[in-house]
Amino acid sequence: MKRHILAAVLVGGLAATPVLAQNDGQTAFNTSCRTCHTMKEGDNRLGPNLAGIVGRKAGSLPDYNYSSSMKQSGITWDAATLDQFIANPDQVVSGNNMKPYGGITDAAQRKTIVDFLQSGG
Template identity: 55%
Template sequence: MEAQMQTLPRPWLHAIACAGILALLLSTPFSLAQQPASADAAQQAFNNSCRTCHSVKEGDNRLGPNLSKIVGRNAGSLPNYNYSQSMKEAGFVWDQDKLTRFMLRPDEVVSGNKMQPYGGVSADEAAKVIAYLQAVSSQ
């Protein structure tokens, strides 16, 4: 009988183990989200989402304006680029928050922009793109 009791599971032991596993699972996404994007991941996000139309080289306007030093720039103000009227009249300065919101839902930030049919990216991709833009702007 004593041998049987040692092999039976202890309910409190299972509860502690489950609580530990649950804590690990719940903390993982938060710790991963707080990790800065690697330079390669950030550049890859830019390449996947933006490079078709934009460059990060000053003066290299393509279908979209170059994004060199975009943070701190007035929206619709880059010389030698034909912005939509709505972008020219947007009346704000690009900062991290505005760029993120624009990459997520461009029409909600500047209705009538020229980024059609671009529909936006995930918040994770937007964070990586901004990390890349900030890194190349500081070089």
């Protein structure tokens, strides 16, 4: 009987780990991105919605007014380009409209946000 309880506790603890990681991603996104962006498709704010951002061509949502530099960047968003952009938007796409956002220097925080974006929020 004690073994079954221990097994249930261990399995329950392991099952909760991805949920905690997801919540960490949500928190990091909310802290750093949510002022201007949302993960809800069609809900553009000061910045475009980021639903389905991974695999999407930069500047391609038809219902958002991107900078010409973003439209012409030729970027298709993946984990690496998102990480670079979140770290330093001006270095990746000079002339973007992300002011006054200057980037996130903490690699772990960027990874958490990118993982969250990849998960679809």
